[in-house]
Amino acid sequence: MLNRRTLRIKAVQSYFALEQSIISDFEIANQQIADYFQPDLNSMEPQDAKLLRKKGKIAQTCFAEQHKNDVIQYPAEADDEMRKSVADAVTYFRNQVKKDKEAFQSRMLKDVDSIHDSYYLALMLPVEFALHVSKEKRKQLGNLSSEKIVVANDYNLADNKVVQALLDFEPLQQQLGQRSLSWSAYRDDTSIWYKDILKADEAYKAYQLLSNPTFEQDKEVVLHIVKRLFFKHPTIQTFMEEKDLYWEENSGIVKSLGVKTIKSYQGQGEPFQLLELSANLEDDLDYFRDLFKITFANNEEYEAIVAEKSKNWEIDRIALIDKVILKMAIAEMVHFPSIPVKVTINEFIEISKNYSTPKSKQFVNGLLDVLANDLAAKGVIKKSGRGLIDNK
Numbered sequence: 001m002l003n004r005r006t007l008r009i010k011a012v013q014s015y016f017a018l019e020q021s022i023i024s025d026f027e028i029a030n031q032q033i034a035d036y037f038q039p040d041l042n043s044m045e046p047q048d049a050k051l052l053r054k055k056g057k058i059a060q061t062c063f064a065e066q067h068k069n070d071v072i073q074y075p076a077e078a079d080d081e082m083r084k085s086v087a088d089a090v091t092y093f094r095n096q097v098k099k100d101k102e103a104f105q106s107r108m109l110k111d112v113d114s115i116h117d118s119y120y121l122a123l124m125l126p127v128e129f130a131l132h133v134s135k136e137k138r139k140q141l142g143n144l145s146s147e148k149i150v151v152a153n154d155y156n157l158a159d160n161k162v163v164q165a166l167l168d169f170e171p172l173q174q175q176l177g178q179r180s181l182s183w184s185a186y187r188d189d190t191s192i193w194y195k196d197i198l199k200a201d202e203a204y205k206a207y208q209l210l211s212n213p214t215f216e217q218d219k220e221v222v223l224h225i226v227k228r229l230f231f232k233h234p235t236i237q238t239f240m241e242e243k244d245l246y247w248e249e250n251s252g253i254v255k256s257l258g259v260k261t262i263k264s265y266q267g268q269g270e271p272f273q274l275l276e277l278s279a280n281l282e283d284d285l286d287y288f289r290d291l292f293k294i295t296f297a298n299n300e301e302y303e304a305i306v307a308e309k310s311k312n313w314e315i316d317r318i319a320l321i322d323k324v325i326l327k328m329a330i331a332e333m334v335h336f337p338s339i340p341v342k343v344t345i346n347e348f349i350e351i352s353k354n355y356s357t358p359k360s361k362q363f364v365n366g367l368l369d370v371l372a373n374d375l376a377a378k379g380v381i382k383k384s385g386r387g388l389i390d391n392k
Contacts, residue, residue, distance in 0.1 A: 002115065002253050002277040007288045008328070008347055009249060012355065014108035015295055016324045018100055025096040026067060029089040033059045036085040059085045066090055070300075105292055112288070115250050115277055118240065120172060120181055122230050122258040125190075126157070126222045127166050128183040132194040134158040154208050161215055162222040165265060171274045189239060197233055198225070215267045223262045231255045253277065287336070295331040302327040309370050310363075322360045325352050329368055334380055338387045341372050 037056035039047035058075060059082040066072040066086070074083060137155040157163065166172065176182065183190050198204050207213065207221040230236055231251060241247045257275050264273035278284050295302070306326050310318065329348040333341055345368045352364040375381045 001256055001275075001279070002112070002281070002284065004284065004287065005347055005350070006249060006253065007112075007284060008291070008332075009351055009354075010108055010111060010246070011288060011291050011295075012321075012324055012328055012351055013246075014104045014111075015292060015328060016321055018104045018296070019320055019324060021100045021104070022097055025093055025100065028096075029093040030060055030063060032092060033063060033085045033089050036081075036088075055079070055082050056085075058082060059089075062086045063089050067093070101296055105289065108292065109285070109289065111246060112277070112285070114244065115253055116175070117179060117181055118244060118247075118250060118254045119257045119261075119275075120175055120179070121183065122226055122254055123166060123172060123261060124176070124181075124183055125230050126160070126163050126225045128190050129194055129198050129225060130157045130160060130163045132191060156208055156210060156213050157204075157221070160213070160218045160222065161267065162218045162262070162265060165267070165272070166222075169272050169274075172272070175274070186239075193229075193233075193236060197229060197235065201229065203228070219262065219265065219267075223259065226258045226262055227255070230258070290335070291328060291331060294335050295328050298331065299327065302330045305330060305371065305375075306367070309374065310367060318363075319356065319360050321355050322352070322364050325356070325364055326367060326371070330371060330375070333372060333375060336387070337382060337384045340383065340387050340389050341376070341381060345369065345372060 034056050037052040037059070039049050039052060058078060062072050062074060062078065062082070063086050072086065133155050137158060201224075203224050204221065207217065210217055213221075231254075237247075237251075240251065244250055257277070261272050261275060265271075303323065306318070306323060325348050329344055332339060332344045332348075336344075348368060349361075349365050352361045356364055372381070
């Protein structure tokens, strides 16, 4: 199931990508100033290339100062052209950052929602394999010249009771329709999987030997396809990794949902349980969205706090991912009163173990404790309810 740790990781990943985009936005805006003062080769007037370069450098210095301190102090020699080039760069930069922020926030929410897609496709893989079985059966029966004897057992999956129940399960089929999801778009892949993976699988071969599979045997082979083949076979894993950039993180969630759903089916008219990603999905998504937005809204303030408490390290030398982890941890400590400080510290230390360098990991670990104690002493961190647990 989806949990807060996974959401923290996704928020850190998205904010890190946003920070990288902001760096690129600054470089593009800075280059626009340089381009503004390029000699006009089509002008009939003589061009002073040296003067233009000088004006460009001054304008870029002013833009960098504005970016760092949010104010511009133009030197005496700054003329209207220089002021305009800086103003245009600032406008472009701010607009682009706003667009990027909205884009990454939207993308991270879509990424979470897309876990549903993988979940539904996992449930439908046994159905897809059953279609290949039916196709093979029809082909064999229609081939009158074939010397091969058609053995009914070979096609057990086509008549599998759980497969049929998945096809008849309206909530699942509605979701597939709304999301335009189907294995039909990947039939070349599933055809190869059927021939090379399913038909070579020992558990499936044993299922084919059964004369009249019971409901439990039907359920067992469907569960095997979902649990052992979809989530374990390297070829299918490679396919899913290409479909989902975060499959390594998402696969555990999808597996839990898929296996629980198959196990929930008891036959005799009892429906499957189509599960939500988490028990409190709306609350979790609110937390996810707010953590990202709050970090962005207070970015400069949090960066200053990190810089103040890491005086032995120049802020520019701290790895970008470490700054993101620290700023997001501050956002959670300060703005989520129901989450204990120790939980926040431990969770973001775990993230740093996987995403920071060994030296950075120790730095993040030590600095989080310092930041938490300092902010608590200043009364900036105020906890309530569950947030007071283990908060000493």
